[in-house]
Amino acid sequence: MKKxxxxxxxxxxxxxxxxxxxxxxxxxxxxxxxxxxxxxxxxKDINNLQPEFSNGIKIKEVKKVENPNYLFVTIDTSGIQPxxxxxxxxxxxKTVKTIDYEFKQRQQNSANRDSYTSxxxxxxxxxxxxxxxxxxxxxxxxxxxxSDRTKTGGRHGGDIAGIVKNLDYLSELGVxxxxxxxxLEDNEPSYSYHGYAQSDYYxxxxxxxxxxxxxxxxxxxxKRKMKLxxxxxxxxxxxxxxxxxxxxxxxxxxxxxxxxxxxxxSNYRMTTQFDTNAAKVDEAxxxxxxxxxxxxxxxxxxxxxxxxxxxxxxxxxxxxxxxxLRVDTYSYNxxxxxxxxxxxxTDEYPKFNIVGEVWMQDxxxxxxxxxxxxIAAIEGYNSHLPSVMDFTLFDAVGQAFKEEPGWDAxxxxxxxxxxxxxxYPDINNILVFAENHDTxxxxxTYPNVADYKLAMSLILTVRGIPQLYxxxxxxxxxxxxxxxxxxxxxxFPGGWAGDKNNAFTKSGRTASQSEYFDYTKKILNxxxxxxxxxxxxxxxxxxxxxxxxxFRYTDNKRVMVVINNNKETQNLELKRFSEGLxxxxxxxxxxxxxxxxxxxxxxVAGKSSLILELK
Numbered sequence: 380m381k382k383x384x385x386x387x388x389x390x391x392x393x394x395x396x397x398x399x400x401x402x403x404x405x406x407x408x409x410x411x412x413x414x415x416x417x418x419x420x421x422x423k424d425i426n427n428l429q430p431e432f433s434n435g436i437k438i439k440e441v442k443k444v445e446n447p448n449y450l451f452v453t454i455d456t457s458g459i460q461p462x463x464x465x466x467x468x469x470x471x472x473k474t475v476k477t478i479d480y481e482f483k484q485r486q487q488n489s490a491n492r493d494s495y496t497s498x499x500x501x502x503x504x505x506x507x508x509x510x511x512x513x514x515x516x517x518x519x520x521x522x523x524x525x526s527d528r529t530k531t532g533g534r535h536g537g538d539i540a541g542i543v544k545n546l547d548y549l550s551e552l553g554v555x556x557x558x559x560x561x562x563l564e565d566n567e568p569s570y571s572y573h574g575y576a577q578s579d580y581y582x583x584x585x586x587x588x589x590x591x592x593x594x595x596x597x598x599x600x601x602k603r604k605m606k607l608x609x610x611x612x613x614x615x616x617x618x619x620x621x622x623x624x625x626x627x628x629x630x631x632x633x634x635x636x637x638x639x640x641x642x643x644x645s646n647y648r649m650t651t652q653f654d655t656n657a658a659k660v661d662e663a664x665x666x667x668x669x670x671x672x673x674x675x676x677x678x679x680x681x682x683x684x685x686x687x688x689x690x691x692x693x694x695x696x697x698x699x700x701x702x703x704l705r706v707d708t709y710s711y712n713x714x715x716x717x718x719x720x721x722x723x724x725t726d727e728y729p730k731f732n733i734v735g736e737v738w739m740q741d742x743x744x745x746x747x748x749x750x751x752x753x754i755a756a757i758e759g760y761n762s763h764l765p766s767v768m769d770f771t772l773f774d775a776v777g778q779a780f781k782e783e784p785g786w787d788a789x790x791x792x793x794x795x796x797x798x799x800x801x802x803y804p805d806i807n808n809i810l811v812f813a814e815n816h817d818t819x820x821x822x823x824t825y826p827n828v829a830d831y832k833l834a835m836s837l838i839l840t841v842r843g844i845p846q847l848y849x850x851x852x853x854x855x856x857x858x859x860x861x862x863x864x865x866x867x868x869x870x871f872p873g874g875w876a877g878d879k880n881n882a883f884t885k886s887g888r889t890a891s892q893s894e895y896f897d898y899t900k901k902i903l904n905x906x907x908x909x910x911x912x913x914x915x916x917x918x919x920x921x922x923x924x925x926x927x928x929x930f931r932y933t934d935n936k937r938v939m940v941v942i943n944n945n946k947e948t949q950n951l952e953l954k955r956f957s958e959g960l961x962x963x964x965x966x967x968x969x970x971x972x973x974x975x976x977x978x979x980x981x982x983v984a985g986k987s988s989l990i991l992e993l994k
Contacts, residue, residue: 679716
């Protein structure tokens with residue numbers, strides 16, 4: 380009887396130890412600048428296994444954590460050539476599991492890939508609400524929430540195929556860069572369409588498509604000389620993440636003992652990250668508090684967490700051929716950990732651009748987070764983050780065009796924003812916008828198309844990288860305060876079979892939609908070839924009577940922008956602007972194609988703008 384039990388135990392042991400369920404990343408690339416790779420291996424009670432590569436690849440360290448279902452295997456990839464190898468797992472001398480592992484050839488010049496710059500225009504899409512190109516994936520067996528377009532907070536069925544189908548629309552509009560809100564799997568049982576509670580960091584949500592579909596999206600963009608930006612979330616993961624469900628160790632997330640299931644909501648006071656007077660308890664409540672109940676706060680103070688995220692981001696860059704990242708809630712992260720994460724990526728890709736969401740209402744506080752900030756250097760900090768989002772300009776735009784002239788109202792408010800440009804270490808590399816997926820729509824704030832045109836004249840000609848929000852170019856509106864997030868994330872008309880209005884086509888657009896679209900298209904396509912707008916300096920004048928005048932210029936090119944926010948026609952005496960005109964006496968308005976004599980006076984109709992190429 381004893382022998383039978385022993386024999387059965389051996390059989391069970393072999394089956395037991397063969398349960399290596401995941402290895403992440405599933406494959407890697409040879410020739411990376413950082414040769415160190417840490418594999419996460421997951422399976423039931425596998426921590427007693429010894430990993431070994433079949434071809435002599437050196438394992439530097441095998442690290443065990445408190446959860447016996449994990450092994451972290453660090454290898455040195457120096458000199459490894461592209462090809463397949465075997466990763467064996469042994470129990471003593473016996474191999475109980477073998478996994479094929481591959482090192483791939485990197486794309487040519489991968490490390491020096493170009494990224495988005497101020498010569499680009501970024502278009503923000505919520506994939507679930509843009510277009511449904513493949514109705515067959517609206518619902519999948521392995522995802523919880525099902526499609527229901529009647530729910531403003533539900534899944535509507537938009538997907539990667541729908542985006543690809545309409546890339547020519549974006550190209551015609553003049554967009555050069557696409558930013559999608561997260562496409563990775565979000566398997567929350569409800570309200571999962573936004574994608575910010577991700578459950579698998581190596582898998583595109585099957586309701587959007589597959590990993591290969593995502594790669595194809597990048598390829599299709601590149602064929603059109605357009606770029607792809609991934610929305611990356613470092614601060615929090617989704618509660619249904621398989622790692623969150625079975626944590627490697629408790630310190631992978633910020634766990635609050637007094638809160639239910641470790642939850643304590645963030646106090647959202649990002650100023651505590653650099654406030655020299657802040658109490659530590661308040662600092663921790665911001666940085667370590669959870670963004671929401673379904674979004675456990677990740678601990679970037681744990682080097683293994685940072686390493687996992689850095690490798691994951693690099694994996695997607697290599698796999699899909701990404702051209703940049705946008706990082707959600709950047710300033711809620713552990714600031715040392717997120718700086719390390721950012722540096723890991725930019726060390727590997729020196730030209731790679733990453734813009735962080737730093738939602739603050741003060742330029743000095745936002746500038747703190749940009750790479751090489753002199754403000755942050757006071758305390759010896761460098762985020763290594765190339766770009767930040769200009770939320771103070773967003774605030775100004777949201778008020779200026781509905782205000783009468785005043786000391787700090789109307790166009791004075793916009794002018795005042797730019798007077799603080801000296802705070803930023805790289806002023807051309809900040810993201811400028813009038814709205815996004817978290818704010819009221821611009822066309823709700825300004826229901827009149829004239830105000831939309833004023834806002835676009837500004838956003839598309841000032842320093843920085845302009846970002847548009849899907850549908851604004853056809854007049855889409857929405858009030859978050861009245862209808863919640865679903866109100867500002869409505870379906871794009873024409874993205875679903877049976878839609879009465881197809882705004883993706885010229886013949887399908889209404890007269891109102893066409894007016895918005897044609898205006899936007901004209902500026903965007905003109906902007907593509909204008910170096911003064913891309914990288915020129917700015918010279919601006921204090922607004923008079925709600926008229927703001929500024930120049931964008933290089934040694935060879937000069938553009939004069941006049942934004943008349945007054946309801947009445949304004950006549951400008953041009954002698955005041957002689958420094959900006961620089962002895963040039965003629966200008967062609969790119970909006971109307973009219974020529975203007977700029978010797979003495981300039982008349983500008985009420986609630987209108989001029990964008991003059993000087994000659």
